[in-house]
Amino acid sequence: MAPKHKHNDSLDPLTLAMAPPPNETSEQRAKREREEAEALQVSRRIDAELKLAKIALKKRKDAVQVLVLGQSMSGKSTTIKNFQMTYAQKAWSEERASWRAVILLNLVKSVTTVVDILSETMESAELLTTESQGSGKKAQPLTPLNENHRNIIRRLGVLRQIERDLKMLLGSGASEVEDPNEGGDNGPQFNPSRIQEFAVRSSSGWKDILDRIRNPSQGKESEAQRKAFQVISSCRDDILLMWNDKSVRSVLKNREASLEDSPGFFLNDIDRILSPNYEPSDRDIVRARLRTTGVQEYTFTLDRGNHTAVDWIIYDVAGVRTSRAAWIPYFKEITALIFLAPLSSFDETLAEDPRINRLEDTFMLWKTVCSNKLLAKVQIILFMNKTDILKKKLESGIQVNQHIPEFRDKSNDYDTVANWFKKLFKRLYFANTTPGREFISHFTSVVNTEATSQTLAAVQGAILRSDFVNTGLL
Ligand SMILES: Nc1nc2c(ncn2[C@@H]2O[C@H](COP(=O)(O)OP(=O)(O)OP(=O)(O)O)[C@@H](O)[C@H]2O)c(=O)[nH]1
Numbered sequence: 311m312a313p314k315h316k317h318n319d320s321l322d323p324l325t326l327a328m329a330p331p332p333n334e335t336s337e338q339r340a341k342r343e344r345e346e347a348e349a350l351q352v353s354r355r356i357d358a359e360l361k362l363a364k365i366a367l368k369k370r371k372d373a374v375q376v377l378v379l380g381q382s383m384s385g386k387s388t389t390i391k392n393f394q395m396t397y398a399q400k401a402w403s404e405e406r407a408s409w410r411a412v413i414l415l416n417l418v419k420s421v422t423t424v425v426d427i428l429s430e431t432m433e434s435a436e437l438l439t440t441e442s443q444g445s446g447k448k449a450q451p452l453t454p455l456n457e458n459h460r461n462i463i464r465r466l467g468v469l470r471q472i473e474r475d476l477k478m479l480l481g482s483g484a485s486e487v488e489d490p491n492e493g494g495d496n497g498p499q500f501n502p503s504r505i506q507e508f509a510v511r512s513s514s515g516w517k518d519i520l521d522r523i524r525n526p527s528q529g530k531e532s533e534a535q536r537k538a539f540q541v542i543s544s545c546r547d548d549i550l551l552m553w554n555d556k557s558v559r560s561v562l563k564n565r566e567a568s569l570e571d572s573p574g575f576f577l578n579d580i581d582r583i584l585s586p587n588y589e590p591s592d593r594d595i596v597r598a599r600l601r602t603t604g605v606q607e608y609t610f611t612l613d614r615g616n617h618t619a620v621d622w623i624i625y626d627v628a629g630v631r632t633s634r635a636a637w638i639p640y641f642k643e644i645t646a647l648i649f650l651a652p653l654s655s656f657d658e659t660l661a662e663d664p665r666i667n668r669l670e671d672t673f674m675l676w677k678t679v680c681s682n683k684l685l686a687k688v689q690i691i692l693f694m695n696k697t698d699i700l701k702k703k704l705e706s707g708i709q710v711n712q713h714i715p716e717f718r719d720k721s722n723d724y725d726t727v728a729n730w731f732k733k734l735f736k737r738l739y740f741a742n743t744t745p746g747r748e749f750i751s752h753f754t755s756v757v758n759t760e761a762t763s764q765t766l767a768a769v770q771g772a773i774l775r776s777d778f779v780n781t782g783l784l
């Protein structure tokens with residue numbers, strides 16, 4: 311009989327290393343076999359996860375990826391809300407009730423804005439009255455506001471705490487201006503050193519916030535919302551008294567505070583919003599304002615047009631100047647880019663930098679996007695948005711040439727102004743774009759959901775027809 315070691319010599323070192331130890335007891339053997347079975351299970355799970363990750367990566371590569379860009383308040387999230395409403399109806403209806411907290415905050419903010427304007431007006435009138443009394447002149451009433459207004463303002467003071475509570479509930483996007491600790495600088499638009507920082511920060515857009523409101527942890531969120539609803543309801547009469555008061559309206563007019571056209575304006579809907587069974591309508595949701603922070607991703611499955619489905623991934627980003635570096639990593643991935651240019655902003659300045667005219671900032675961004683090499687093969691679609699507000703502004707007599715001298719003495723009517731802006735975008739496009747890339751643009755008002763659904767259908771067609779898709783890359 312051959313000696314034992316001779317037999318082992320014929321085995322490879324791996325088999326030897328894995329062989330059960332000699333003199334193994336039956337308990338040791340059972341333990342070893344249990345551990346081996348567990349290890350096998352872990353290995354199979356990892357294999358399955360890798361397979362799924364590979365499929366997901368392939369699905370992602372095959373998807374139409376669209377980045378929506380534009381300055382803050384240009385209507386990016388509102389455009390994506392329209393996509394969601396049309397193509398992801400289940401998610402849209404599931405989120406409906408959660409928008410109530412955002413709408414309550416928007417309402418409270420409008421009230422506190424009016425209160426601030428009235429308080430300032432009364433204070434400066436008092437100061438002037440005291441000065442003129444000191445000089446011995448006869449005192450003239452310098453404001454139509456009186457003691458009744460002062461009492462209303464005092465009573466509405468309780469809404470300050472409600473505003474703070476709702477902001478806490480909704481996170482940093484609930485404030486228009488970034489928290490300075492949140493990582494902003496006033497530097498150039500595309501600062502590569504900031505990419506990493508923004509790319510790793512987890513997204514906290516409205517989708518995450520709405521999920522949190524829908525699934526409150528220990529009832530905290532719903533409690534804040536319930537209290538807000540109660541307190542705002544108790545202030546209803548004072549809010550209406552103030553908002554419907556002729557003197558208040560004349561003060562607001564003198565201060566050129568056009569609240570009705572400001573984002574998230576719900577004062578005219580207060581009774582509906584404060585009814586116990588209130589559920590936000592589609593129109594309420596597209597009008598609600600919540601600033602995007604970070605980058606948010608939405609997935610839809612759309613018909614390719616020939617009854618085959620294709621996944622779309624749409625990225626929503628923050629538009630404030632300090633967050634624009636976070637856009638760059640997405641430039642390499644995307645199929646198409648929708649650029650939001652709010653035409654109505656010709657007489658406004660940026661919230662984050664009041665020295666800069668909003669429309670100038672948009673033109674500058676547009677030029678950067680058209681000339682960017684990473685975007686050379688990307689189909690760019692321009693939405694000249696907020697046309698409804700542009701119309702109203704022009705009708706109210708606001709002159710474009712007072713804010714953009716290059717407009718000179720052209721007629722200040724909507725068609726002339728809108729087409730002149732379009733010409734400027736087109737000119738900048740052709741001066742900076744990749745040769746041969748088509749110029750696609752739409753005049754939009756993305757709060758008008760019916761008109762926008764038609765625009766989105768056209769956008770879908772244009773993207774699927776684009777060369778990039780048709781060269782077989784998708
Ligand atoms: N009247 C009107 N309001 C609009 C239009 N587009 C957007 N808005 C409103 O403007 C506000 C801002 O729109 P958003 O979609 O939140 O803007 P955004 O580009 O996502 O802004 P950031 O998240 O700060 O980058 C919202 O209250 C919208 O309802 C429009 O065409 N007309």
Ligand SMILES: [Mg+2]
Nearest residue numbers: 386387601602
């Ligand atoms: Mg947004």
